[in-house]
Amino acid sequence: MEGSVRGGSENVGSSESRPPNPLAGANWQCLTAVNAGRTPISGTLVRHTSLKQISGIPVVPEVSGKKCEKEFIPIVRSGAWVDIGYRQNMEDAYVCCDNFTDEYCLKNTGDGPNAFYGVFDGHGGRHAADFVCSNLLRLIMEDEDFPKHIEKVITSAFLQADTALAEACTINSALASGTTALAALIVGRYLVVANAGDCRAVVSRRGKAIEMSCDHKPSCIREKKRIEATGGFVYDGYLNGQLNVARALGDWHMEGMKDADGLGPLSAVPEVKKMKLTEEDEFLIIGCDGIWDVFRSQNAVDFARRKLQEHNDPAACCKEIVDEALKRKSGDNLAVIVVCFNSMPPPLLALPKARVQRSISAEGLKELQSFLNSLGN
Template sequence: MEDSVSSGSENVVSSECRPPNPLDETIRQCFAGINIGSTPIMGTIVRHPSLNKSLGFSVEPELSGKNGKPEYIPVVRSGAWTDIGNRKNMEDTFFCCDDFADEYDFKNTGNGPSAFYGVFDGHGGKHAADFVCSNLPRLIMEDDDFPKHIDKVIASAFLQADTAFAEICTTDSDLASGTTALAVLVVGRSLIVANVGDCRAVLSRRGKAIEMSHDHKPSFIREKMRIEATGGYVDDGYLNGQLNVARALGDWHMEGMKDSDGVGPLSAEPEVMKMKLTEEDEFLIIGCDGIWDVFRSQNAVDFARRKLQEHNDPASCSRDLVDEALKRQSDDNLVVVVVCFNSKPPPALAIPRARVHRSISAEGLRELQGFLDSLAAESAVPPML
């Protein structure tokens, strides 16, 4: 068990500035130039061999809506906050980029935003989280099929990052660690969420919480069936008695989790969900499991909505969520990213008055009339002396 320490928050990060690269200079030098076989990690993107399957959804430019009217275009603003919480080391990190077309010199041919956000919850050290955070966006953006075949590109990028980190760990065993990963892209009106592990993304649609990811816990039926089908087992909620997540990147040093091809009970393949944003979509909360240990999804949306109505600042809202999680005694590292889809704060919701429709049958009317007549008759009888 780790020794607990006093809490300490990182500086707030907002849309006005992109957060710095989470890797320090020593680790950057260690990660630079690593090859996967004949494929350099910092060079040309090669499709992961496990993804030779049919294409899924794509993102196409949207120029006009129904009746020739302009489509709704979201306006993205973001902010983030982190806190070490009641832990000895900070192993979580995040990524915020409100305009990857500018940051990555990407030619965005459609209207609307081109944004990328991510939360990475490390375990057994921070190296895997740092590596994936620094390389996953590039692996996605530099793929020739992005953004047209976005689900296939994202899945490939996750697996490429996992394989690349395995190669790094063979050269330096001190880097051995693992991480969950949740990546969010906003391309025009399309919201795409890819998740490996138990971080969570929750959308507020006019105050209603919509979960855009599934927690990958070993005890969940679907994950348990997949684990057992690949030779693993679940013991007291832990994968092979060791991990409390069913999917993660890294962890190559743990026996029985993955073979040399990355196949095994511990999967690095993300679940990808897509939604078309509308005028009713207000903001998205992306958080590590330390947040969701003490917040239900709807509770987090209600709390964040009130705060955004007060100050309309996604960075301050992220800090509010972290501070509240600490008050609720979350004992994990904490990372939150809040992404707003409108320049205005969420509107106040009018609660409609309930309209009660009353009806009574003819038989009921007759019974009621008989009861009233009997009361009238009794009142007409003179009192007995």
């Protein structure tokens, strides 16, 4: 992820650049329509064997809204936009799948949508990002515990993808690279977000930003403690002086990051958050760190909300977010997905009446003091 030239015409999702799939075999057929979600360069609107337990990395408990009287069923609509930004190479990837039951010819798991979205920010090359982008949903869907134990299944899928990247590197060392990963599933009334790295997911709940992920930076106190407990160190904000993220998939070629079992300072275990959606939840923004370098979570929600109120088009909204990030001089590749939970645009919010506040100017205060003095005389 280096360079300073914007634009480019390379096919970021080209199959020729993908690493071989070490999991290929009778039970691992070629991807179906998920491959169509490979990242294009800017210029295209997109509408649209056991799990190892690692101590000290908890699954975040469920987040629920205050008002749950009505059983809200979301209607998902999504859009995405990517741009190479002020970089020479494009290493971001994404996937949008509004209905994975259709993609995989499965029976509907119940009321509501069955959707999958993900953003992947590669480093040291785009091979890891492309690989995880193309295979993560398949790993989730083929787990017999899905969707009953969805948090466990997603975590297992992250670790399986990480192991597959290790095997790919042994086949071809030129494929060595790493990627952060953030995946969001909407199954019925529930939103589940899994994150390993510094991508971010934010829900707009009646205009208020609700963060559904944490940025895994080495300087974060919790991450620093975990890194040091596993034999690593943080130098000048970098993990082992090399990476500016504390969790990622791949990077097996980097000495001191992971051992043969995948344990070590660089963790591939995602943090998982689960939320029951309510009628107050309006949309979800998923973006790579190039977006969040120049947007605060609430700022992004405010910006997207205004745009959706204007045209109610999540794809156009994504392009406007990226364009604004470029205006704000984001120096990274840019990838963003917006998922709306309703067919209607976000409603206008009634502002509370401001309390009347009166103040007196210095000149008025002087006149009042003069008047009071005259009364005393």
